[in-house]
């Protein structure tokens with residue numbers, strides 16, 4: 001997949017009918033107001049300056065329930081982004097939203113604009129977890145939204161969270177399994193982290209440990225990838241000083257690397273010694289975060305080859321081949 005360039009525009013809590021227990025977009029982004037045209041232009045120019053001249057970015061509206069905004073406000077943002085599209089400056093428009101705010105009426109508006117990807121915050125496929133997390137949707141809303149997106153031919157991705165109030169190891173794993181039936185083309189997974197000024201902080205919520213979270217997220221990632229759903233990110237994304245808003249929980253800037261490190265250590269451990277060869281250009285990911293897999297690599301006699309392929313007992317194979325055995329071990 002070629003690198004994509006994103007200009008993120010945060011509209012903190014725009015269109016949100018409730019405040020989710022884990023969320024404080026003001027804390028997460030440091031932005032207090034909904035951007036007006038001047039703000040939009042400043043953000044746009046700043047990001048454009050980071051990208052090479054020949055790269056066309058996407059404008060992405062985040063931090064809100066975008067389709068929950070009043071239609072006039074939603075169209076104000078879409079019109080602004082569309083003016084960049086008409087000028088051939090951007091590839092298209094993306095946004096995040098919540099399932100219950102996806103209706104045919106909203107989609108009819110979206111269809112007037114170059115919206116090419118929608119990220120739907122599902123978080124869990126369990127109604128009790130959604131209710132305890134103060135989400136404004138239930139599982140029926142999730143399936144309705146997925147059907148509407150599919151019927152209208154709009155590509156979408158789903159966002160899952162682990163370790164929410166009322167959830168469990170198997171509920172999180174099952175959410176990943178259920179996601180495979182949704183028609184989504186990609187997924188993001190992030191663990192529940194307690195941020196300042198959230199309901200979770202007030203309730204003194206005890207989040208899961210990073211060790212548990214990494215293992216579970218790795219299993220979820222393998223389930224999704226086995227079903228051809230691209231996992232574009234694991235781990236919560238915080239910007240700059242916003243890391244200081246983490247009160248507790250499995251936050252690491254290297255969460256995604258830790259997940260991959262775990263997956264490769266399991267791939268190695270589920271095979272016989274001296275049976276595995278990885279491409280040299282995968283050395284970094286196989287050795288893992290801070291070379292954590294170094295000992296296992298030595299112990300299992302893993303070697304590296306100039307070939308682009310992975311070999312198991314001298315037979316070409318691929319990463320996903322190993323996943324079912326590992327998943328079986330962890331569910």
Ligand code: SF4
Nearest residue numbers: 016019020023063064
């Ligand atoms: S819907 Fe999204 S932006 Fe709104 S409160 Fe919930 S997580 Fe935050």
